[in-house]
Structures are given as C-alpha cells and as structure tokens.
Amino acid sequence: MSTDLTPEDAVTVPPADPRLLVREAGFAGYWQEFARKLRSGELGSLPVVVGLIVICLVFQLQDSAFLGAENLSNLFVTAAGTGLIAVGIVFVLILGEIDLSVGSVSGLAAAVFAVLNIKHGMPEWSALILALLTGTVAGALHGFFFARIGVPAFVVTLAGLLGWNGLMLQVLGSNGTINLDDSGLVADLTNYYFSDVAAAYGLATLAVLGYFLAALRDARRREAAGVPSRAPSELAVRTAALAVPAYAAAWLFNQYKGLPLAVVIFVGVVVVFDLVLRRTSYGRKVFALGGSVEAARRAGINVPLVRMSVFALSGTMAALGGMFLASQINAANQSSGAGSLLMNAIAAAVIGGTSLFGGRGKTWSALLGVLVIQSIASGMALLGIASAVQYMITGAVLLAAVVIDSVSRRTQKTAGRA
Amino acid sequence: MSATPVLALRGVSKRFGAVQALTDVELEIHPGEVVALVGDNGAGKSTLVKTIAGVGPADDGVIEWEGRPVRIERPHTAQELGIATVYQDLALCDNLDVVGNLFLGREIAHAGVLDEVEMERRARELLATLSIRIPSVRIPVAALSGGQRQTVAIARSLLGEPKVVILDEPTAALGVEQTAQVLDLVERLRERGLGVILISHNMADVKAVADRVAVLRLGRNNGTFEVRSTSQEEIISAITGATDNAVTRRKARTAEASK
Structure with missing residues (x-):
C-alpha cells in the first residue's frame, strides 16, 4: 500500500475499507509499521541484536581487546562450525520438531573423514563428500522413522545421539585420536584467509550491489504488475543497513589476517538457505508443515517426503559443521561432537529468534544466535572466567530467548497473529 | 437453469461394516444453483460429501458429471473434474x-x-x-x-477453476456480520455460474441463499424442496422425521396452497 494510486487505479480499485492496513509513504510510514509490529509481538531479530550490542559493550568495558580485530576475527571463525549445525536446526525447528543427534552426527562425520583420508589414503575431496553423505544418510534415517513410522522426532534423534556416538567410537578404533593433515583441505576450512585486502571489500561490494539490484528488479516488477512495491527511499535505507555491517566486517577482517574462508562459507550457506526458505516452493512447504500439517496434506504436499528431506538436511549440515570443528583442532577424536555442542547449536537457533513452536524462523537466526553464544564464550575466556560461570550465563541467555519467544507468541495471540 | 445437471448422484449407497450409512441417495446440482444439504447429526451428510470429494468412494450407485458417469476414487480425481471442497476445519496455515x-x-x-x-x-x-x-x-x-x-x-x-463447490458448515462458529460476508460470497459463486452444495444446520442461512434443499434422514433422501415455496417448519419436520409419510406431506402442501 505504499505506492501512490494513479488515476486509473482509483477507478478500478474499490473504495478502501477503513479497516485496511494502509501504510503511509515515507519514513513516518516505516516507523508506524515498525511500532505496530512491535506492539503485536512481531519482534523478529530485534531482541538478539540488542542483546549482542549489550554483550559487546559489557565485555569491551572489561577488556578493550574484545572488539579488537584479532579477537573478533577468531570469534567469527570459531562460530562457523556450530553456526552451520544451527542452520540445519533452524529447518527442523520450523517444522516444529527437534533434532538431538546433530552433535553425534558431526563427530561421526569427522571420524569418517579422518579414517578414510588418513588411514585409507583416500583423496580429500572424495573423503569429504563421503563424510557429508554419512550425515545425510543419518539424517534421512531419523526422518524415515519419524515421518514414515511415526516415532516422535525427539525419541528417534535421542536414539541417534547415542547410536551415532557409538558408531563414531567404533570407526575411530582403539587409539581414539586421528590427526589430520595440517596443510590439507579440511585444515584450510578454518585456517585459510584471503589475505588480499581486495577480497573482503570486493565480496562486501558484490553482496551490497547484488542485494540492491535484486531489490530494485523486484520493485520494478511489482510496479509493473500493479501490486504494492517498496518505495525507492526504503530500498536505499535497506541497502545502507546491509552495507554498513558488510563493510565494517570487511574492514575488520583486513585489520587481522584477511577474510577467513570459514566466514565466507558460513555466511554463504546462511544466505543460500535463507533464499531456499523464503523464495522456493520447497521452503514454502517447510513453513506450511510448521503451520498446519493437515492443511499441508490437503494442499497435496507430500508430508513424509518433506519431513525426511528436512532431517536429511539437518544431518548434512551437522556433518559440514563437524568438518569445521575438526579443522579447528586439526583432528578427529573421541570427544568430537560431544560436550555442549548440541545444546549450543539448538540454543543458537532459538536465541537468534527461531520459534520452538514451529512455523516461524530464518537462517539468519543461526548466525546471530551463534555470535551471541560465541561472544559470551570468547569474552569470558578473555577475562579468564571459569567455564562453570560461562555455562550458567549461556543458560540464562537461552532461557531469556525462550521467554521472549513464548511471550511474543502470547502477545501475537492476543493481537490475533499466531 | 440448464437441463443437464453438472453433478448428479443416482442411487448412491455406502456401507461401513454393519452400518448402512447411505441408501439409494439421489442428488442433482445444476450450474448456478445453490443446493443446501441438511439433515440431523448422523444423517449421512458428511459421508455423502466424502463420496463426491473422493475421500470415501461409494459402494454402489452412479455419479454423473455433466451427463456422463464417472468414478471418483481419489480426492485428486474430484479436483480434476472440477469439484472443490471447503472443509469445516478450514485447513489454512x-x-x-x-x-x-x-x-x-x-x-x-x-x-x-x-x-x-x-x-x-x-x-x-x-x-x-x-x-x-x-x-x-x-x-x-x-x-x-x-x-x-x-x-x-x-x-x-x-x-x-471448479464447477462445483462443496461448503461444509461454512457459517458454523461465525458471528452475524461474518456469516453475512460468507453468505454474500455464496451468492457471488452462484452468479459466476458455479454449482454450490451448502451443508448447514442453520435454517436461516439455508432460507437466505439456497435455491433447493435436499434433506437426508438416516442415510436416505427425505424430500427435496424448493426454498421459495417451502416453509421452515416443513424442512425441519423432514429433518426430524415428523412427517415421514407422503399423505401428511401432501396435506400440508395443499393447505398452504389454499392459503
């Protein structure tokens, strides 16, 4: 409703109903809509962005190295592994389900890669692909038992958590730790930096330009089709809102070793799967299942197939994340995928704003959420605080995120939006 | 109104184990006509709709689509013919x-x-x-x-782009203004030349938009009435079975005609 009506439109469009949501053009209109969304509980990414700023401020005041290029660059690289796993979790959460096996699957994939590549001398690329496929198969198996047999996903993936961890120990064999080639492909995942200054700035420019052109094309098409489109001023604001963090990040990475490969892959995956969720019929089906399984079935959607594919995707992302985590320690060992990894991945998705109730979420929440968790971990390590306190604080942040999710859902219900 | 009904049911029967849910049911829908399907709970309305929508095919009888007999075994077949069903529990995400x-x-x-x-x-x-x-x-x-x-x-x-739309209790649980909106829409469907089957418990709604009323009672036809020339009491007694014989029904009709 932001375009001005031309005289022809005034003839064809029936007189507006007073209840219609008409947005005023210009910035007053954006602000109005923003305030309306906040009041009705559509908080989106706002809480996590505010939280991230608060966390950064607190740690920066305690230790000025926190916002330094080295710390932030390392923080991003460390976050990539857990973040990639969280992207898969976002898909599962949108279905309204949970995947508890991702930690074990990531460990298993690392073990499979290490054994194939180091013990059996298989080329790195084929070993990597087989390791990722291991994750796909594991996820598809969970999906099969959930979607076809009807076992609750919680129980299936809990069995997976135990089972795949056992298989990983079996695969690793008696000595328990296999060191990876420290100049190999997997080692590069978290250790390679594009040291050329142009790489980071070039990629930032590409992203901003790409976004702007795509948005402009969309607005043109909408105008031509006579449906409401975004005003040029809004396009400019949105592009600027993307450009500022993109160039800031590029500048920051160039202050240290350059653009990390891990960040390129992680952000690339987030962007690609964001488009898959919002812009493809597959993504639409995933959201439909999160909204109402019965409605999806009646609309002719193959419910078991979509469910299985989502769990297969989650398994694949877990395996990919496992590669990054193995790359960080340059080894696959018995504790791969254990500890707080599973909880961190799920917490990242939820803290980032993906609803536990299904039907709402975006892949960007994996990025934002994992940055929150990693910031806390990194800041605590910088200040020399024990991991006991770190767990408690991360737990509190997770609780806060879930409370925000539940309260916003309740507000949306009273505002008639859930 | 055209001579050939877009959808016609001839002698449709359906049995669930020991229960005879539908017995020799006849129903005709013409283009641009709203037929209300009424009956008490358990009269077989939903079963009848399911046979048309392909969810629960009939055991016996013929379904004619635009004059030629068809078999509707799956929901997909019904949709391809041009039968759209809007169920009571909306099925929206x-x-x-x-x-x-x-x-x-x-x-x-x-x-x-x-x-x-x-x-x-x-x-x-x-x-x-x-x-x-x-x-x-x-x-x-x-x-x-x-x-x-x-x-x-x-x-x-x-x-x-269906030719027949089946609406299962579209106004149940709606307020006055909202019911009016839906009834307006039903009239617009008729204006577009669609055949509409309207399942309803609400006699006021039926009187307001339907052209004909088909009454089901215990899985059998219990009369089809032109809405304009029938009183609400007559329809209700057909639903409840209070006038379950031809003599009383004819008596009531002649009495009204002589008014």
Whole structure:
C-alpha cells in the first residue's frame, strides 16, 4: 500500500475499507509499521541484536581487546562450525520438531573423514563428500522413522545421539585420536584467509550491489504488475543497513589476517538457505508443515517426503559443521561432537529468534544466535572466567530467548497473529 | 437453469461394516444453483460429501458429471473434474500470509523459485472479483477474523477453476456480520455460474441463499424442496422425521396452497 494510486487505479480499485492496513509513504510510514509490529509481538531479530550490542559493550568495558580485530576475527571463525549445525536446526525447528543427534552426527562425520583420508589414503575431496553423505544418510534415517513410522522426532534423534556416538567410537578404533593433515583441505576450512585486502571489500561490494539490484528488479516488477512495491527511499535505507555491517566486517577482517574462508562459507550457506526458505516452493512447504500439517496434506504436499528431506538436511549440515570443528583442532577424536555442542547449536537457533513452536524462523537466526553464544564464550575466556560461570550465563541467555519467544507468541495471540 | 445437471448422484449407497450409512441417495446440482444439504447429526451428510470429494468412494450407485458417469476414487480425481471442497476445519496455515495460503500446493514458480509478484497480483484479482475485503494479502491468516478466514478458504478452492463447490458448515462458529460476508460470497459463486452444495444446520442461512434443499434422514433422501415455496417448519419436520409419510406431506402442501 505504499505506492501512490494513479488515476486509473482509483477507478478500478474499490473504495478502501477503513479497516485496511494502509501504510503511509515515507519514513513516518516505516516507523508506524515498525511500532505496530512491535506492539503485536512481531519482534523478529530485534531482541538478539540488542542483546549482542549489550554483550559487546559489557565485555569491551572489561577488556578493550574484545572488539579488537584479532579477537573478533577468531570469534567469527570459531562460530562457523556450530553456526552451520544451527542452520540445519533452524529447518527442523520450523517444522516444529527437534533434532538431538546433530552433535553425534558431526563427530561421526569427522571420524569418517579422518579414517578414510588418513588411514585409507583416500583423496580429500572424495573423503569429504563421503563424510557429508554419512550425515545425510543419518539424517534421512531419523526422518524415515519419524515421518514414515511415526516415532516422535525427539525419541528417534535421542536414539541417534547415542547410536551415532557409538558408531563414531567404533570407526575411530582403539587409539581414539586421528590427526589430520595440517596443510590439507579440511585444515584450510578454518585456517585459510584471503589475505588480499581486495577480497573482503570486493565480496562486501558484490553482496551490497547484488542485494540492491535484486531489490530494485523486484520493485520494478511489482510496479509493473500493479501490486504494492517498496518505495525507492526504503530500498536505499535497506541497502545502507546491509552495507554498513558488510563493510565494517570487511574492514575488520583486513585489520587481522584477511577474510577467513570459514566466514565466507558460513555466511554463504546462511544466505543460500535463507533464499531456499523464503523464495522456493520447497521452503514454502517447510513453513506450511510448521503451520498446519493437515492443511499441508490437503494442499497435496507430500508430508513424509518433506519431513525426511528436512532431517536429511539437518544431518548434512551437522556433518559440514563437524568438518569445521575438526579443522579447528586439526583432528578427529573421541570427544568430537560431544560436550555442549548440541545444546549450543539448538540454543543458537532459538536465541537468534527461531520459534520452538514451529512455523516461524530464518537462517539468519543461526548466525546471530551463534555470535551471541560465541561472544559470551570468547569474552569470558578473555577475562579468564571459569567455564562453570560461562555455562550458567549461556543458560540464562537461552532461557531469556525462550521467554521472549513464548511471550511474543502470547502477545501475537492476543493481537490475533499466531 | 440448464437441463443437464453438472453433478448428479443416482442411487448412491455406502456401507461401513454393519452400518448402512447411505441408501439409494439421489442428488442433482445444476450450474448456478445453490443446493443446501441438511439433515440431523448422523444423517449421512458428511459421508455423502466424502463420496463426491473422493475421500470415501461409494459402494454402489452412479455419479454423473455433466451427463456422463464417472468414478471418483481419489480426492485428486474430484479436483480434476472440477469439484472443490471447503472443509469445516478450514485447513489454512496460520503462519503463512493470505497469498501463501491461497497458492499452497499450487505455487506459481519458475524452476522452483516462487513468483511472488504474479501470485500476489492474481490473489488480489481473485479477492477483488469476489469482493472479499481483508486488511492485507501479506499478513498471516492468523491475524484474520473467522469470517475472513472462511472467505480465504473458499477463495482458495476457486483457484482451481471448479464447477462445483462443496461448503461444509461454512457459517458454523461465525458471528452475524461474518456469516453475512460468507453468505454474500455464496451468492457471488452462484452468479459466476458455479454449482454450490451448502451443508448447514442453520435454517436461516439455508432460507437466505439456497435455491433447493435436499434433506437426508438416516442415510436416505427425505424430500427435496424448493426454498421459495417451502416453509421452515416443513424442512425441519423432514429433518426430524415428523412427517415421514407422503399423505401428511401432501396435506400440508395443499393447505398452504389454499392459503
């Protein structure tokens, strides 16, 4: 409703109903809509962005190295592994389900890669692909038992958590730790930096330009089709809102070793799967299942197939994340995928704003959420605080995120939006 | 009204184990006609609708589509013929917006990528031709009122260009104003030349929009009435079985004719 009506439109469009949501053009209109969304509980990414700023401020005041290029660059690289796993979790959460096996699957994939590549001398690329496929198969198996047999996903993936961890120990064999080639492909995942200054700035420019052109094309098409489109001023604001963090990040990475490969892959995956969720019929089906399984079935959607594919995707992302985590320690060992990894991945998705109730979420929440968790971990390590306190604080942040999710859902219900 | 009914049921029977749910049921729907299907709970209304919609095929009898006999074994077949069914429990996804719900399962996409612009344009066009008023086509349907949701569900069924629309209790659980909206929409469907089967418990609604009323009682036809020339009491007694013989029914008719 932001375009001005031309005289022809005034003839064809029936007189507006007073209840219609008409947005005023210009910035007053954006602000109005923003305030309306906040009041009705559509908080989106706002809480996590505010939280991230608060966390950064607190740690920066305690230790000025926190916002330094080295710390932030390392923080991003460390976050990539857990973040990639969280992207898969976002898909599962949108279905309204949970995947508890991702930690074990990531460990298993690392073990499979290490054994194939180091013990059996298989080329790195084929070993990597087989390791990722291991994750796909594991996820598809969970999906099969959930979607076809009807076992609750919680129980299936809990069995997976135990089972795949056992298989990983079996695969690793008696000595328990296999060191990876420290100049190999997997080692590069978290250790390679594009040291050329142009790489980071070039990629930032590409992203901003790409976004702007795509948005402009969309607005043109909408105008031509006579449906409401975004005003040029809004396009400019949105592009600027993307450009500022993109160039800031590029500048920051160039202050240290350059653009990390891990960040390129992680952000690339987030962007690609964001488009898959919002812009493809597959993504639409995933959201439909999160909204109402019965409605999806009646609309002719193959419910078991979509469910299985989502769990297969989650398994694949877990395996990919496992590669990054193995790359960080340059080894696959018995504790791969254990500890707080599973909880961190799920917490990242939820803290980032993906609803536990299904039907709402975006892949960007994996990025934002994992940055929150990693910031806390990194800041605590910088200040020399024990991991006991770190767990408690991360737990509190997770609780806060879930409370925000539940309260916003309740507000949306009273505002008639859930 | 054309001579050939778009949809006709001849002697349809359906049995569930020991229960004879439908016995020799006859029903005709003409284009541009609203037929109300009424009956007490358990009279077989839902079973009859399921045989037409292909959810529970009939055991016996013939279904004629535009004059030729067809077999409707699956919901897909019914949809391909041009029969759209709007069930009582709406089947909308609360988290998707109006456009998303209208096109759910038949998205306009090029190589898997959604064409949101075209879908939004078509959605607005469809809603405009039906004079459906909703706040915005881009808000989640959870934000709509019950009547608006019902109109979206009905509009959704029209995207497949059906010739017959079955509405299962479309006004149950709706307020006065919302019921009026839905009834307006039913009249617009008739104006577009669609055959409408309206299942309802509400006699006021039936009297307001239906052309004919088909009464089912204990799985059998219990009379078909022209709405204009029939009193509400007559329909209700046919539903409850208070006038379960031809003599009383003829008596009532002659009495009214002589008024």
